[in-house]
Amino acid sequence: MRETLRDRSRARGLSRIRPPGGLRTSATVVVLATAVLLPLVPLLVWSVAGTWRYPDVVPGRVTRRGLDLVLDGEVVSATATSLLIALTVAALACAIGLSAGRAIGLHRFRGRRLVQFLLLAPVIVPGLAVTLGIQVFFVRYGLADTVLGVVLVQLMPTVPYAATLLGAAYANLDVDYERQARTLGSGPLRTFLTVTVPLLRPALVTTALLTFLISWSEYILTLLIGGGQVTTLPLLLFAAIGSSDRTAAAALGLLVVLPPVVIVVLVAGRLRGRDDAWMGLARG
Amino acid sequence: MAEPTLAARLDVSGLGARFDAVTAVADLDLTLASGSFTALLGPSGCGKSTTLAMVAGLLAPTTGDVRLDGASLLGVPAERRPVSLVFQKPLLFPHLTVEQNVAYGLRVRRPAGGGSGRASRQEVATQVEEMLERVRLGGLGRRRVGELSGGQEQRVALARALVLRPRLLLLDEPFSQLDADLRAEMRALVRELHDEAELTTLFVTHDQDEAVELADTIVLMLEGRLAGEGSPETFYTAPPSLAAARFFGATNEVRGLVVAGLFRGQGLLEGALTVPTTAPDGAGVLVVRPEAVGLDGEVPALVCATRFAGSDVLVDTELLDGQSVRVRVPLGTRVAVGDRLSLALVPDRCTVFTQEAE
Amino acid sequence: MSHPVVSTGPTTRQHAVRRGVPERLRALLLLSPALLVVGVFFVGGVVQAVLQSLGRQPFLGENDWSFDAYRATLADPAFRASLILTLRVVVVSTGLATVLGVAVALLVRRHARGPLTTLLQSTLAVPHLVGALCIGLLLSPSGFLSRLGAGVGAVDGQQDFPVLTNDAFGWGIIAEYTWKEAPFIAVVALASLTPHVRDLEGAARVLGAGRWRRFTSVTLPLIAPPVAAASVLVASFAAASYEVPRLLGQSFPATLPVVALQRYQDTDLLVRPQAMAVATIIAVSSLVLVAAYLSLVSRLSRRSL
Numbered sequence: 001m002r003e004t005l006r007d008r009s010r011a012r013g014l015s016r017i018r019p020p021g022g023l024r025t026s027a028t029v030v031v032l033a034t035a036v037l038l039p040l041v042p043l044l045v046w047s048v049a050g051t052w053r054y055p056d057v058v059p060g061r062v063t064r065r066g067l068d069l070v071l072d073g074e075v076v077s078a079t080a081t082s083l084l085i086a087l088t089v090a091a092l093a094c095a096i097g098l099s100a101g102r103a104i105g106l107h108r109f110r111g112r113r114l115v116q117f118l119l120l121a122p123v124i125v126p127g128l129a130v131t132l133g134i135q136v137f138f139v140r141y142g143l144a145d146t147v148l149g150v151v152l153v154q155l156m157p158t159v160p161y162a163a164t165l166l167g168a169a170y171a172n173l174d175v176d177y178e179r180q181a182r183t184l185g186s187g188p189l190r191t192f193l194t195v196t197v198p199l200l201r202p203a204l205v206t207t208a209l210l211t212f213l214i215s216w217s218e219y220i221l222t223l224l225i226g227g228g229q230v231t232t233l234p235l236l237l238f239a240a241i242g243s244s245d246r247t248a249a250a251a252l253g254l255l256v257v258l259p260p261v262v263i264v265v266l267v268a269g270r271l272r273g274r275d276d277a278w279m280g281l282a283r284g
Numbered sequence: 285m286a287e288p289t290l291a292a293r294l295d296v297s298g299l300g301a302r303f304d305a306v307t308a309v310a311d312l313d314l315t316l317a318s319g320s321f322t323a324l325l326g327p328s329g330c331g332k333s334t335t336l337a338m339v340a341g342l343l344a345p346t347t348g349d350v351r352l353d354g355a356s357l358l359g360v361p362a363e364r365r366p367v368s369l370v371f372q373k374p375l376l377f378p379h380l381t382v383e384q385n386v387a388y389g390l391r392v393r394r395p396a397g398g399g400s401g402r403a404s405r406q407e408v409a410t411q412v413e414e415m416l417e418r419v420r421l422g423g424l425g426r427r428r429v430g431e432l433s434g435g436q437e438q439r440v441a442l443a444r445a446l447v448l449r450p451r452l453l454l455l456d457e458p459f460s461q462l463d464a465d466l467r468a469e470m471r472a473l474v475r476e477l478h479d480e481a482e483l484t485t486l487f488v489t490h491d492q493d494e495a496v497e498l499a500d501t502i503v504l505m506l507e508g509r510l511a512g513e514g515s516p517e518t519f520y521t522a523p524p525s526l527a528a529a530r531f532f533g534a535t536n537e538v539r540g541l542v543v544a545g546l547f548r549g550q551g552l553l554e555g556a557l558t559v560p561t562t563a564p565d566g567a568g569v570l571v572v573r574p575e576a577v578g579l580d581g582e583v584p585a586l587v588c589a590t591r592f593a594g595s596d597v598l599v600d601t602e603l604l605d606g607q608s609v610r611v612r613v614p615l616g617t618r619v620a621v622g623d624r625l626s627l628a629l630v631p632d633r634c635t636v637f638t639q640e641a642e
Numbered sequence: 643m644s645h646p647v648v649s650t651g652p653t654t655r656q657h658a659v660r661r662g663v664p665e666r667l668r669a670l671l672l673l674s675p676a677l678l679v680v681g682v683f684f685v686g687g688v689v690q691a692v693l694q695s696l697g698r699q700p701f702l703g704e705n706d707w708s709f710d711a712y713r714a715t716l717a718d719p720a721f722r723a724s725l726i727l728t729l730r731v732v733v734v735s736t737g738l739a740t741v742l743g744v745a746v747a748l749l750v751r752r753h754a755r756g757p758l759t760t761l762l763q764s765t766l767a768v769p770h771l772v773g774a775l776c777i778g779l780l781l782s783p784s785g786f787l788s789r790l791g792a793g794v795g796a797v798d799g800q801q802d803f804p805v806l807t808n809d810a811f812g813w814g815i816i817a818e819y820t821w822k823e824a825p826f827i828a829v830v831a832l833a834s835l836t837p838h839v840r841d842l843e844g845a846a847r848v849l850g851a852g853r854w855r856r857f858t859s860v861t862l863p864l865i866a867p868p869v870a871a872a873s874v875l876v877a878s879f880a881a882a883s884y885e886v887p888r889l890l891g892q893s894f895p896a897t898l899p900v901v902a903l904q905r906y907q908d909t910d911l912l913v914r915p916q917a918m919a920v921a922t923i924i925a926v927s928s929l930v931l932v933a934a935y936l937s938l939v940s941r942l943s944r945r946s947l
Contacts, residue, residue: 022753025750025752025753025754028749028750028754029750029754029757029758032746032749032750032758032761033758033761036761036762036765036821036825037761037765038780039773039776039777039779039780039821040765040768040776041780041786042776042779042780042785042786043772043775043776043779045786046779054784054788054789054792054800055788055789055792055793055797055799055800056789057789057790057793096675096676096679097676099672099673099675099676100672100673100675100676100677102672103668103669103670103672103673104673107665107666107668107669107672108665108666108669109665109666109669109670110666115673115677116936117932117933117936118677118680118684118685119676119680120932120935120936121680121684121928121929121932122680122683122684124875124878124879124882124928124931124932124935125684125688125878125882125924125925125928125929125932126878126881126882126883126884126899126924126925126928127882128882128884128899128902128903128921128924129687129688129691129899129902129921129922129924129925129928130683130684130687130688130691130921130925131687132687132691132902132903132906132917132918132921133686133687133688133689133690133691133692133694133918133921134683134686134687134690136690137686137690152683153683155679155683156679156680156683156684156687159676159679159680160676160679160680163676174373174375176371176373176375177375177377179342179362179371180369180371180375181377181388182341182342182361182362182363183340183341183342183362183363183365183367183368183369183445184363184368184388184389184392184444184445184448185363185364185389185392185448186363186388186389186392187361187363187392190392194388195377198377198379199377199378199379201379213767216769217769217770217771219769219770219771219884219885220884220885220899234769234771237771237772237775238771238885238889241771241774241775241778241889242889246779249775250775250779253772253775253776256769256771256772257767257768257769257772260767260768260769261764261767261768263767264763264764264766264767265760265763265764268759268760268763278763278766278826278829278830279875281766281767281826282766282822282823282826282875282876282879283875283879283882284769284770284879
């Protein structure tokens with residue numbers, strides 16, 4: 001077998017002999033990008049479609065109605081509710097996750113396996129199955145149909161998730177920084193606030209954003225516990241999809257999808273190789 | 285300039301630390317005089333860092349007491365002890381600038397030795413800048429931690445610890461991660477700072493050269509216990525124990541018997557080797573450093589090998605009964621394999637210990 | 643230059659023993675809020691579902707244990723059809739997502755890793771609800787693809803376009819899951835195609851292994867564990883979703899989560915135990931998947947890659 005210079009250099013990992021990329025790669029990328037982005041195209045187009053008769057490929061008339069809908073009172077209110085719930089859930093999940101994460105990342109204790117299981121199961125087991133079970137209790141304690149109830153039930157998938165992510169962050173933390181701070185005269189609380197938290201900041205930000213995202217996208221838990229009284233954006237969207245108004249549905253869909261995409265683009269760099277972080281997104 | 289520090293006297297008595305089944309430190313008694321510079325020397329894993337942690341308050345001792353100027357520190361949390369600790373890693377807080385790092389402790393506690401309440405912002409800034417000057421990093425206050433070299437980082441760590449004017453300064457092998465020439469520079473700096481500020485310093489190291497060069501007193505720890513205490517010279521000329529002697533490189537051990545104040549060679553060595561000693565009667569071992577063996581004595585030995593060792597020559601010899609003695613002789617001495625020498629083992633340059641049961 | 647040094651972890655460190663609280667107790671205290679949340683909501687929910695499925699409905703005065711709900715459910719042909727549908731949808735979409743995800747990862751690993759990863763990650767961010775909408779707008783008889791087809795003459799009107807949404811097989815559902823989860827598999831696969839893997843492939847090449855042989859004997863085995871773990875996750879997420887089958891599937895037969903809610907919302911409260919039975923079946927199968935995932939992942943970390 002005659003080995004060409006190219007084979008040899010490629011074997012050595014020096015693909016510089018060939019221009020990085022090249023026509024075949026660009027073509028592949030374009031094809032893949034098209035396939036991946038294709039389903040989003042109709043969403044964009046329909047959101048501005050005024051009249052769009054079949055079988056036209058392009059809408060006959062373009063309308064602002066969809067965009068106006070976003071500013072409609074009901075939508076604004078639902079957006080505000082979604083934001084309120086998501087921010088609260090993110091804050092609570094991070095606080096509780098920080099505490100649990102410290103135990104997971106820094107302490108030795110028996111029953112590690114069990115804790116691992118308990119922190120993974122709520123993220124994976126369908127929320128619907130579990131919520132059907134506890135709905136009665138939400139009703140009994142007056143939490144059904146309330147924002148507080150929705151916030152609490154959304155803690156179920158987010159807290160374990162945050163605990164896992166922050167546990168990994170704590171495991172990567174060098175405890176000696178805290179010891180050093182103590183020898184400099186800083187008590188436990190001050191050390192935590194001025195040394196530990198700043199060191200954990202990247203992971204905290206990522207966790208907050210991801211839990212926000214999970215809450216923002218949540219539908220079934222809000223439906224079951226909110227009872228239709230707590231109206232978040234996903235609920236409005238679901239209703240719109242059921243109606244025959246595609247323009248409205250598409251416009252709302254864009255509104256719902258915007259924060260997640262923006263957040264992920266911001267956060268993507270920090271999540272290199274951390275499969276469990278992506279898990280939260282793949283879920284919902 | 286700086287107010288005089290109340291350099292403390294440290295008394296450690298019966299200090300011990302146990303983790304589950306492992307005893308890291310046992311029955312340690314130690315006294316550091318006010319203003320002294322002591323090296324806590326020992327191989328890795330001998331309990332030196334654990335001892336420091338207990339003195340600093342990061343670890344609660346299982347037994348024993350730690351007293352600073354007579355007052356017990358047990359139960360006093362680390363953040364309230366007037367003790368500063370510099371670790372092996374610089375541990376500079378990466379989210380703060382150099383200035384903010386050095387000022388960290390100042391913003392919490394009052395400087396030891398007086399001062400009214402929390403220092404004002406201006407006072408803090410002045411003290412920080414002064415301290416940075418002293419460690420020769422003047423003007424670098426605004427730098428971020430990531431921009432510093434290893435040596436600079438350690439100097440900032442030193443500044444951060446010293447600016448609090450501690451009554452006791454603890455250093456846990458702070459230079460082991462630096463290059464050789466940098467280490468030498470830093471050693472000089474630490475000694476200088478100690479002398480200037482009149483601190484009591486306890487310096488942990490596994491490097492005996494470092495200990496010998498820097499300290500007034502060396503405390504040797506082996507396997508969690510005290511194995512000797514004294515000036516660097518004492519460890520060379522009159523090591524306190526066989527283990528200490530071995531640690532310090534006294535590689536020659538000759539076995540014999542001590543009878544009535546005399547160490548005598550046995551068997552074939554009978555009569556050929558006698559050294560007066562204060563060791564108790566019984567089986568004994570004579571320990572002597574290679575450079576302390578003279579060539580103008582009366583102990584017959586046969587040269588087996590010679591080796592060039594830079595500034596001198598190492599000569600391996602064999603005594604009448606087969607025991608070996610290594611001698612260090614200056615370059616140029618005429619010695620060849622097969623020569624017969626008469627070694628000199630002088631009493632004040634060797635030490636006799638009781639043989640341990642093997 | 644200065645970064646927080648990676649600590650060797652709790653097993654090899656000795657911690658500052660603070661006065662008072664021993665380590666194990668402190669760990670428990672720190673864990674308690676999280677464990678409380680999980681305990682009350684998750685464990686409580688599952689237990690409640692199980693109890694109610696076994697007939698315990700105190701407010702209806704039903705207090706006996708019975709397996710009636712399970713018997714009725716399992717005997718119900720509608721449930722069996724739902725089960726088959728759910729399995730079909732889950733298996734097909736997981737399979738497709740895995741194959742496509744790995745294929746994409748292999749295609750772009752060398753040159754286009756960066757830009758495409760960002761692209762894949764952003765579609766990963768799309769919630770299932772919006773995904774269902776997108777697929778519906780794309781694949782429905784009056785959807786975008788149909789119009790494109792009509793435009794090029796391949797399709798002769800809405801009736802001529804194949805029924806891909808709200809269909810009996812579940813193609814619409816499968817399409818959404820595949821579209822959303824293949825990027826997840828691709829991201830995981832890309833992350834596992836490390837330079838180390840490339841080195842090993844190079845070594846195999848030098849030993850004479852051809853391209854296909856290298857793929858099957860070196861590449862695949864090396865990326866199989868993380869990809870397998872991710873596949874297990876994809877399967878669970880596919881099985882768990884409510885929005886997607888509700889919007890893109892038929893109301894009968896529907897997937898298990900939809901069936902559970904249907905039964906739950908039935909005006910006849912005596913049907914509720916059946917809803918709980920379905921919920922329990924879902925939960926238990928899912929827990930099995932969690933265990934499978936954890937065992938796969940722990941085997942991963944024991945291997946030195």
